Amino acid sequence: MKVRHNLRDVARQAEVSVTTVSRYLNGTLDLPAGTRGRIDAAVTRLGYAPNLQARRLSLGRSDSIALVLPDIANPFFSRLAAAIAARAEEAGKMVTLHATMNRPEREAAAIDLAVRNMADGLILVTTDPPPEAVLHRLARVVILDEDVAADAPRVLCDNRQGGELAGRHLWAAGHRRIGYIGGREDLASTAARLEGLREGMGGIAPVSIHADVHAKASGRHLALRFLARRAGETALFVGSDELCVGVLEVFRERGIRVPEDLSLISFDDVRSLHLFAPAITAITQPVEDLGRCAVDLLLQGDWDDPAFRATTRRLPVHLTERASVRCIGQQETDTDPNKEKRS
Amino acid sequence: MKVRHNLRDVARQAEVSVTTVSRYLNGTLDLPAGTRGRIDAAVTRLGYAPNLQARRLSLGRSDSIALVLPDIANPFFSRLAAAIAARAEEAGKMVTLHATMNRPEREAAAIDLAVRNMADGLILVTTDPPPEAVLHRLARVVILDEDVAADAPRVLCDNRQGGELAGRHLWAAGHRRIGYIGGREDLASTAARLEGLREGMGGIAPVSIHADVHAKASGRHLALRFLARRAGETALFVGSDELCVGVLEVFRERGIRVPEDLSLISFDDVRSLHLFAPAITAITQPVEDLGRCAVDLLLQGDWDDPAFRATTRRLPVHLTERASVRCIGQQETDTDPNKEKRS
Numbered sequence: 012m013k014v015r016h017n018l019r020d021v022a023r024q025a026e027v028s029v030t031t032v033s034r035y036l037n038g039t040l041d042l043p044a045g046t047r048g049r050i051d052a053a054v055t056r057l058g059y060a061p062n063l064q065a066r067r068l069s070l071g072r073s074d075s076i077a078l079v080l081p082d083i084a085n086p087f088f089s090r091l092a093a094a095i096a097a098r099a100e101e102a103g104k105m106v107t108l109h110a111t112m113n114r115p116e117r118e119a120a121a122i123d124l125a126v127r128n129m130a131d132g133l134i135l136v137t138t139d140p141p142p143e144a145v146l147h148r149l150a151r152v153v154i155l156d157e158d159v160a161a162d163a164p165r166v167l168c169d170n171r172q173g174g175e176l177a178g179r180h181l182w183a184a185g186h187r188r189i190g191y192i193g194g195r196e197d198l199a200s201t202a203a204r205l206e207g208l209r210e211g212m213g214g215i216a217p218v219s220i221h222a223d224v225h226a227k228a229s230g231r232h233l234a235l236r237f238l239a240r241r242a243g244e245t246a247l248f249v250g251s252d253e254l255c256v257g258v259l260e261v262f263r264e265r266g267i268r269v270p271e272d273l274s275l276i277s278f279d280d281v282r283s284l285h286l287f288a289p290a291i292t293a294i295t296q297p298v299e300d301l302g303r304c305a306v307d308l309l310l311q312g313d314w315d316d317p318a319f320r321a322t323t324r325r326l327p328v329h330l331t332e333r334a335s336v337r338c339i340g341q342q343e344t345d346t347d348p349n350k351e352k353r354s
Numbered sequence: 355m356k357v358r359h360n361l362r363d364v365a366r367q368a369e370v371s372v373t374t375v376s377r378y379l380n381g382t383l384d385l386p387a388g389t390r391g392r393i394d395a396a397v398t399r400l401g402y403a404p405n406l407q408a409r410r411l412s413l414g415r416s417d418s419i420a421l422v423l424p425d426i427a428n429p430f431f432s433r434l435a436a437a438i439a440a441r442a443e444e445a446g447k448m449v450t451l452h453a454t455m456n457r458p459e460r461e462a463a464a465i466d467l468a469v470r471n472m473a474d475g476l477i478l479v480t481t482d483p484p485p486e487a488v489l490h491r492l493a494r495v496v497i498l499d500e501d502v503a504a505d506a507p508r509v510l511c512d513n514r515q516g517g518e519l520a521g522r523h524l525w526a527a528g529h530r531r532i533g534y535i536g537g538r539e540d541l542a543s544t545a546a547r548l549e550g551l552r553e554g555m556g557g558i559a560p561v562s563i564h565a566d567v568h569a570k571a572s573g574r575h576l577a578l579r580f581l582a583r584r585a586g587e588t589a590l591f592v593g594s595d596e597l598c599v600g601v602l603e604v605f606r607e608r609g610i611r612v613p614e615d616l617s618l619i620s621f622d623d624v625r626s627l628h629l630f631a632p633a634i635t636a637i638t639q640p641v642e643d644l645g646r647c648a649v650d651l652l653l654q655g656d657w658d659d660p661a662f663r664a665t666t667r668r669l670p671v672h673l674t675e676r677a678s679v680r681c682i683g684q685q686e687t688d689t690d691p692n693k694e695k696r697s
Contacts, residue, residue: 075467083451084436086429093427096453105463107471108426108451110439120448124418128450128471256626263629283599286606288631 016057024053051144075105076309077125077149079118080136080156083110085225085253086281087298088136091156094302095134102310104131113138113224125149132309135163138198151314155305158199164312164322166305170203171210173294176330177248177276178211180292185339186246186274191217192233192258193250193278194225201250204278208248218244225250230257238265245339246274252282255291270337280331290333297326359400367396394487418448419652420468420492422461423479423499426453428568428596429624430641431479434499437645438477445653447474456481456567468492475652478506481541494657498648501542507655507665509648513546514553516637519673520591520619521554523635528682529589529617534560535576535601536593536621537568544593547621551591561587568593573600581608588682589617595625598634613680623674633676640669 022029027046035042035050042050076099080088096106107128109121118137122145125133132151135141140160146152154165181189191208194201201222209216221236223229230249234257237247249255255277262269269275269289277284280295304324313319365372370389378385378393385393419442423431431453439449450471452464461480465488468476475494478484483503489495497508524532534551537544544565552559564579566572573592577600580590592598598620605612612618612632620627623638647667656662 082436083426083439084429084433086427086432089429089432090427093425093453096426100460105452105460105467107467108453109448110436110451117443117448124448124450124471128467256629259629283625283630286599286602286630287626288629288633290631 020057021050021053024057025049051142054147055143074103075107075128075130076306077121077128077130077133078106078108078136079111079121079125079133080108081111081113081138082226083108087252087279087296090281090298091136091302094299095306098303098306102306104306104310111137115139119145122148134305134309138195151309151312153305153309153312155301156200158203158323162320164308164320164324166301166308166324166326167200168296168301168328169325170200170328171207173278173296173328174204174207174209174248175211176207176328177278177294178208180211180276180330180332180336181246181248181274182212184246184274184336187212187215188218188243189215189246189248190219190221190237190241190244191248191250192221192230192237192254193248194222196220196222204248204250217248218242225253227253227257227260230254231261232257234258234261238267244273246276246336249275249277252277252279252284252293255284256282259287259291270335274336274339276330276336285333289335291335292333293331294328295331296328300326363400364393364396367400368392394485397490398486417446418450418471418473419649420464420471420473420476421449421451421479422454422464422468422476423451424454424456424481425569426451430595430622430639433624433641434479434645437642438649441646441649445649447649447653454480458482462488465491477648477652481538494652494655496648496652496655498644499543501546501666505663507651507663507667509644509651509667509669510543511639511644511671512668513543513671514550516621516639516671517547517550517552517591518554519550519671520621520637521551523554523619523673523675523679524589524591524617525555527589527617527679530555530558531561531586532558532589532591533562533564533580533584533587534591534593535564535573535580535597536591537565539563539565547591547593560591561585566597568596570596570600570603573597574604575600577601577604581610587616589619589679592618592620595620595622595627595636598627599625602630602634613678617679617682619673619679628676632678634678635676636674637671638674639671643669 018029018032022032025032026049032050078092078095083089083092092108099106111117111121126148133149134153134155136156137159138157146161146163152163154161154163156167158165158167191205193204219237219240221233223233230253249258267273275291277291277293280293281298284291284293304326361372361375365375368375369392375393421435421438426432426435435451442449454460454464469491476492477496477498479499480502481500489504489506495506497504497506499510501508501510534548536547562580562583564576566576573596576597592601610616618634620634620636623636624641627634627636647669
């Protein structure tokens with residue numbers, strides 16, 4: 012069993028007073044970076060977990076969950092937030108939401124606020140692993156959506172499966188040369204989707220890969236780069252609806268018809284893709300389930316069990332077929348890579 | 355000049371201790387409804403404004419703005435929230451967001467949290483006038499989007515102008531019998547849009563009016579009611595993109611073609627309506643400006659001036675023409691109602 016260190020131990024290690032540590036940890040004291048770093052290091056080294064329950068009782072209950080995510084204007088995140096708020100409400104909790112645009116200083120400020128406001132826990136969507144000290148400032152942290160390195164349980168969609176479903180669908184429609192426009196290449200979600208895509212295409216990797224943040228402006232930029240370097244690709248797998256909107260705008264401006272000139276599959280399916288011209292085939296994320304599952308892990312998880320922090324819930328996605336993939340005539344069943352693999 | 359009452363005065367009037375008032379007002383004490391009501395009444399009667407600055411200094415700065423709005427899954431609100439967060443950040447403030455689904459108890463809980471967390475102020479989007487006591491618990495409250503009765507400054511879009519632009523556009527395309535599908539009839543936004551619509555149509559009111567909350571499911575429901583009772587309407591003005599998505603789904607299922615069978619104008623223009631089949635003509639809301647303006651009023655308004663609370667900022671909208679309105683051949687300039695009015 013681990014020794015349970017207290018505030019005094021942290022103060023001694025960090026060479027500051029107990030009051031300083033206490034006020035820093037509850038967010039009521041600004042400190043120079045050096046002092047801050049010493050306290051964070053001591054907290055991490057000692058595995059100190061502040062007794063939030065005691066603090067909450069002395070100052071009033073919080074009954075709130077902090078939700079920190081990149082971009083609330085992105086409908087994937089806004090629907091995720093709505094699902095989290097709905098589930099939290101069933102459990103008698105309010106959700107306080109902070110948008111960070113993936114900027115570390117804004118993320119740090121949001122987490123500071125969550126600590127200061129005595130949130131019961133934190134649901135964190137981020138593209139960069141949070142400093143370990145952050146995870147120690149809150150008793151309960153659940154990682155959601157992006158698979159960053161952290162000693163915390165996590166809820167993800169099955170990105171590999173999504174890539175594979177898209178790859179199989181394109182393969183079955185006869186496509187052999189495809190491109191990928193998606194999120195940053197260093198992210199686990201991108202890697203998993205690309206791996207799945209290659210697998211679904213019977214081992215054929217995308218001809219071209221273009222990556223950036225999931226935003227409409229990036230979609231436009233990446234679509235222009237894709238068109239400039241296009242080398243026979245007949246289809247495109249786009250990593251998010253946000254990117255897809257930018258891609259479709261550029262295609263329209265350049266007279267590229269979907270699916271006549273280029274087939275396309277999007278990922279997320281959170282915009283009204285069924286009403287688009289053409290309706291867009293997409294990998295559908297289980298947005299509501301992701302939100303619910305994150306709240307349930309946070310509130311009902313066995314946080315006293317060290318093994319619990321290694322929990323990963325990976326929720327299945329599915330392909331919703333619409334009208335953006337053209338069959339280019341090589342779809343005989345005997346060329347199905349999955350059949351080949353099975354044989 | 356107004357007498358400045360203190361906590362002691364409130365406690366005396368409410369017949370409770372100073373500690374009880376203090377803890378109730380900073381959200382760390384739950385009270386029976388009766389006691390709560392007496393304190394709220396005393397606060398209102400005496401016009402008591404808690405000295406937030408002092409409390410903040412004693413407990414640490416907040417540097418956060420609370421944003422309370424109905425539905426974060428609605429892209430109008432999620433984009434509004436993003437604009438507010440961006441502007442607040444420029445001013446060195448974090449935004450904490452709470453979604454209420456327009457339910458009074460959730461709204462009350464969110465405002466409680468904002469008070470307890472010592473928010474610098476509150477931006478409130480709601481369909482029902484907040485109790486006066488709520489406005490006294492926070493030093494600064496700005497009403498946004500929906501024009502509810504409250505002693506607080508407000509930022510709105512010009513709903514009347516939006517209705518008028520839609521009416522003129524439909525009139526110019528030859529439409530004389532139109533329907534309206536929009537928000538609750540008792541809301542100021544609905545009334546203003548209908549008034550503008552009638553004005554833009556040269557005094558002709560919509561043949562049919564169908565109202566409910568701004569949600570896709572309501573859009574479906576109202577579209578079915580509209581079709582069941584349709585009496586020669588050639589065009590439809592839809593009060594939000596959320597409703598519009600539901601309406602378009604039903605039209606597609608029933609084989610009603612836009613604009614061949616029915617012309618349509620939406621309101622908000624926050625979904626990717628330019629990519630829809632057909633691209634949807636819409637009244638475009640100044641979402642980013644609304645958010646920015648609300649933050650600026652909150653942070654830079656002259657809150658010591660009682661007249662400031664009567665401020666209304668009404669931001670202009672514009673019509674974005676796309677492909678969902680069909681010209682039905684009565685568009686001679688001499689039948690333009692606005693020309694008629696001018697002559």
